[in-house]
Amino acid sequence: MRPIKKVYDNILETIxxxxxxxxxxxxxxxPCEVLAKVEYFNPGNSVKDRMALQMIENAEKEGKLKPGGTIIECTSGNTGMGLALAAIVKGYKLICTLSDKQSKEKMDVLRAMGAELYVCPTNVPPEHPDSYYSVADRLHKEIPNSYYPYQYDNPGNAQAHYDSTGPEIWEQTEGRITHFVVGVGTGGTISGVGKYLKEKNPDIQIWGIDSYGSVFKKYHETGEFDEKEIYSYITEGIGEDILPKNVDFDVIDYFEKVSDKDGALATRELAKKEGLFLGYSCGSAFQGLRQLKDRLKPEDVVVVLFHDHGSRYVGKVFNDDWMRDRGFLTTENSTAGDLVRAHEHLPLVSVQPDEVIAQAIQKMQKHSISQIPVMKDGKQVGSLDDSRLFQAMIEDPGLAEKFVESIMEAPFPEVAPDADVKSVAKLINKDNSAVLVRLNSGALHIITKQDLISALS
Known part of the structure; x- marks a missing residue:
């Protein structure tokens, strides 16, 4: 039967x-035009599909990977996905080692695609036997008929981008590109694309985006591998604590570092402003470019490569609680409702005006709280504050047996759940130590000075 035209034979042909x-x-x-090379349109939703397939095909040609073999690779997730596609189509088994900082979504996707995972600790040096590099190397030595691509040093990594990504960018910009910007991890993308573009036009600037805690920037500028530069960071997919052979520092003109927080916020901003649902390192790549925009001229044409898709980060960068726990959410968009979300399922601790003060003190001690509203018939009629209560008890030792209404102060101010954090903060002063927020459900919750300090820090 004659094959139908314009139909791909398998998923790998769509890379x-x-x-x-x-x-x-x-x-x-x-000041200039900025274009995005959006790599999540690859079938594995990342730029790594290109080099994963290249490494496997090279290994097959060289006889390093034989039918029925096992592919073993250390990965931050995306290379693993590209290898999983190749393994499925070509009939190989896949084992991936990952560091424990990688998102749950990445691990779930790899398992769904048939990969066997070994999750290794992040905070160990590369040479440690438990590092994800060492575990992959050990498994390769133990498992017969296995192939360990080791993307960091494998020349097929950069080759894939020299052969495909670079030419695509040159063609799509009609040769007008002046700057190429990309996050640097294994180094294959920036080195392969950079080499191709420099051959076309040596004046094209190649800018690498690095993470704080990584060695690239200082090594590029000084030639020194400084272990003091290495520390734990959250951003996935860029930066390294080693020097991969695939990083061609001669091709790279400049490195810019981006913080975990700034990269995460830029990732969310790209989704809201451009409709691009991208991965964490994509936000870092754009943020690095943003930090360098004063170097650009009106006639420039900048291409920033966006590595992967946001679906792998819904439990992290796109999760408000995860962002808030790390102090990444900016206060400009935070509301009173945001501040109480973590405990809105709990009832408000309060006292009645006809309770004795000793009972109020017991409640405050039991719940470790410093302020408590006084409620009657569902309405706030007063308040107690531990510092003023302490002073009053010094002046009147018998105060504990009196009723709350005899010492209570004015009710705490009440705000709507959509009140912004800064306006709420203005209500806290020497005469008022807390604010109540009434949620849409009608329930009241308290916001203290400590809650606001945490939000604004």
């Missing part, structure tokens, strides 16, 4: 030829 998309709202303050 590459990803779109170039102009950025608009988020770059209004930039």
């Amino acid at each position: 590459g030829h990803t779109p170039m998309i102009r950025l608009n709202e988020i770059v209004k303050d930039f």
Whole structure:
């Protein structure tokens, strides 16, 4: 039977030829045109599909990977996904080692695609036997007919981007590109694309985005591998505590570091302003470019490569609680409702005006609280504050047996759940130590000075 035209034979044939998309709202303050090479259009939703397939095909040609073999790789997740696609189509088994900082979503996807996972601790040096590098190497030595691509040093990594990603970018920009910006991890993307573009036009600037806690920037600028630069960071997919052979420092013109917080906020901003639901390192790549925008001129054409898709980070960067726990959410968009969300399922601790003060003190001690509202018939009629209560008891030792209404102060101010944090903070002063927020359900919850300090820090 004659095959139907314009139908791919398998999923691997859909890798590459990803779109170039102009950025608009988020770059209004930039002096020039900024284009995004959006790599989540690859079937595995990341740029790593390109090099994963290249490494496997090279290994097959070189006889390093034989039918029925096992692929073993250390990965932050995306390379694992590309290898999983290749393994499924070509009939190999896949084992991935990952560090425990990688998102649950990445691990779930890899398992769904048939990979066997070994999750290793992040905070150990590369040479430690429990590092994800060492575990992959050990498994490779133990398992017969296995192949360990080791993407960091494998020349197929950079080759894939020299052969495909670089030419695509050159063609899509009609050769007008002046700057290429990308996050650097294994180094294959920036080195392969950078080499191709430099051959086309040596004046094209290649900018690498690094993370605080990584060695790249200082090594590029000084030639020194400084172990003091290495410390734990949260951003996934960029930065390293080693120097991969795939990082061609001669091709890279400049490195810019981006903080975990700034990268995360930029990732969320790209989704809201451009409709691009991207991974964590994509936000870091754009934030690095934003930090360097003063170097750009009106005639420049900048291409920033966005590595992967946001579906792998819904439990992290796109989760408000995760962001808030790490102090990443900005206060500009936080509300009174946000401040009480973590305990809105709990009832408000309060006292009645006809309770004795000793009972109020017991409640405050039991719940470790310093302020408590006084309620009657569901309405707030007063308040107690531990510092003023302490002073009053010094002046009147018999106060504990009196009723709350004899010493209670004015009710705490009440705000709506959509009140912004800064306006709530203005209500806290020397005469007023807390604020109540009435949720849409009608329930009241308290916001203390400590809650606001945490939100504003």
